[in-house]
Amino acid sequence: MRVRVGMGSCGLAAGAREVMEQVKEEITSRGLNIQVQPTGCIGMCHHEPLLDVVTDDGVYTYGHVTPEVVKAIFDEHIVGKKPLEKYLVNSPEHQNEFLAGQVRIALRDCGIINLWQIADYEEHGGYQGLRKAITTMTPEEVINEIKEAGLRGRGGGGFPTWFKWQAARQNEGAQKYVVCNADEGDPGAFMDRSILEGDPHTVIEGMIICAYAIGATAGFIYVRDEYDLAVKNLTNAIMEARRHGYLGKNILGSELSFDIEIVRGGGAFVCGEETALINSIQGNVGEPWDKYVFPTEKGLWGQPTVINNVETWANVPVIIREGAAKFASIGTEGSKGTKVFSLVGKVVKAGLVEVPMGTTLREIIFDIGGGIQNGRKFKAVQTGGPSGGCIPESLLDLPVDFDTLTQAGSMMGSGGMIVMDDRTCMVEVARYYVNFLAGESCGKCVPCREGISLLLETLTRICEGKGKLEDLDLLESMSSTIQKAALCALGRTAPNPVLSTLKYFRDEYLEHINNHRCPAGICKELTEFYIDEELCTGCGRCRRNCPADAITGEKKKAHTIDPEKCIKCGECIDNCRFQAVKVK
Structure with missing residues (x-):
């Protein structure tokens, strides 16, 4: 029998160092002859800190481990020879769905081998x-x-x-x-x-x-x-x-x-x-x-x-x-092997995922990732980093490989995959990534230096409710120029977030421009929240979570939002379980 503790950055941030110290303390105080291995991240970042008990029967993985849980694991499993079901996230009898759908080549040893030996x-x-x-x-x-x-x-x-x-x-x-x-x-x-x-x-x-x-x-x-x-x-x-x-x-x-x-x-x-x-x-x-x-x-x-x-x-x-x-037997005709993705955002099970090329977005996000947090509706997934594109729900069954992602207006990139729900403004998403790239451009070539800045100015205007219909033509023409004339890949791929959101979410741009409204309730200048009296149950969650005390109402009676006090932070709509909070 031996014990493995995940000591990657995600584990350490969640408290793995304290877990490791407690493991060593338990072994010493109990006089046990058990090997302890510090390992890297196995990918289940949503369950960190992680601890494995490796036995002849197989590997038992415990999640959300604390020093107190370590004591219980030693009492019940290591000494008592009975797995502690309450904290088990993977075992020989019940394989975790997050790991079951993966084929690990690049990550084959991560979270398994002693990273110091x-x-x-x-x-x-x-x-x-x-x-x-x-x-x-x-x-x-x-x-x-x-x-x-x-x-x-x-x-x-x-x-x-x-x-x-x-x-x-x-x-x-x-x-x-x-x-x-x-x-x-x-x-x-x-x-x-x-x-x-x-x-x-x-x-x-x-x-x-x-x-x-x-x-x-x-x-x-x-x-x-x-x-x-x-x-x-x-x-x-x-x-x-x-x-x-x-x-x-x-x-x-x-x-x-x-x-x-x-x-x-x-x-x-x-x-x-x-x-x-x-x-x-x-x-x-x-x-x-x-x-x-x-x-x-x-x-x-x-x-x-x-x-x-x-x-x-x-x-x-x-x-x-x-x-x-x-x-070569794994993957698609043009994209062999597997690909590692960092699955993050509004997904239930965030972490590292390695799947065969050709696995669909739906399989990655819903079968492995567990779907969208808080039961909200999927809206888009952004792949390929800041220079990638946003892929809508209609393309969830798209097989993920180099060529199909490019054809869809995105790219594989290094493997970032950010999942977005219906509380995401796609215009703001484009503005966010263009703002990042504007700050990271080296400034050596004019198309990148000036072109990305112009994209940012135009998107910012639209998010502030000052956009015009001709701005959409400007975004498209400027994006085309940057793609053709920029010196390096940073500039040439920078318009991808703009072009993909214009292609798949043009209606949101039109809402911002024509109706001065942000459907997702993200752009503050274009957002006003209200509570639908027919849907509100008076549970009080929105009132308790409002940082501006802008919501009033009695228990089990419909609540109201004072627009003068509301700071448009969105806590009310995020915390409402009955979808009673709406955007005007």
Whole structure:
């Protein structure tokens, strides 16, 4: 028997450190001989802190664990040999639906292995792919295996991974580089962070395999500056890999010499774009360049460079170890394998989800995610980060892969998936993301610098009730110009939130402009709440939760809202269980 405690960022924020301390205290005070393992995030962020009891019968996962619950688990399960049903969220007898619908490749070891011990990674097949590549395969065979697997980059564009590797191998250079892009800057995205925190060796192994394939001798992991825990775990993993002969000179007795250095990000969203990332690593301002010359030809310090993101690297060891055919058997014709999503927003079960390409949005949001919070109605899901698009309810059965999302006016991006309910204003959503991108634009090119600012000004006018019908034409024409003329992907994809909301939710724009009304009750200048007397039961929830004391009424009698006192925060409509609060 052993105990695992999830010590990823989500777990620590929920109190996992106190849980771990209590586990150690229970083991010591009871004189038990039980192994304790700190692990990363298994993905069920909605149940953190999480604790596993691993027995011969299987794994029993407990959720919302506190130090007091730890004591009860030791009393009932570890000593009494009877699972504590009250806090169980997954067990051999009753698999959690959140996990049951997933196929885990990139996340295969997250929440399972001891993130501080390389031996645990090795026991789960770690570095076997590297051994196989170096001892039984030529560099060309490694690249061909990646090609046969159909692996496409998981960082956004879905570019064929093998093509980058092949181009870098063919290009002459005194020095070649391998780079991991871990500058995860999308709001609501935490896929890369979780892999780096919970299974850093899989990224390191993937990079070493690439180094062997293209003839590189140096690598860099460019990590978002805010990811302190990821950097800490990565640093330890790199040191362990060196001690065990996986990094350094003559790796595993071969002619390959390769090492990795961590670089902290520059704090700018645009540094996630690979040419801006290269500039940042070199100590320059994180500005992109026009890709008439690709990094595989002239990248870091003018030398051939392969850049892939965290999830892409995490798939490489499995493909080499188990063969391309197994990976290629999963997914769709044009998008092989699985994809990791951070499922957040107004969904019941938020967390990390890894599913086969081609899984529908409905399956992800409702079957795995449990549907919409508080029984509200689904309105849209935004995929692809700030540069992605908003997909409506009519497309819930859309299979999720690189090509279908692009055709729908969105994109895969790195894997952020933000679920929205009927209390979401789609005009404000577009304004929010455009505002984010306006602040993150490096300003190097005019279409991005000035165009996104113009989009923001127009959307702000509409949200304030000052919009005109011709503003819709302006939004569309300006978006088209930016898409065609911007220097890098940040600018070219920035109009996606605008164009997708105009396409699928044009009626909301018209409501804002023609009727000076925000149907969702979000834009304060266009919102006035009232209570429908026929639906109100007088339960008092709206009155008790109103921060401005703007609601009055007796128990079991219809309440009223004083428009003079109302600050339009929306607490009343969010707390009403009978949908009695309406928007004028």
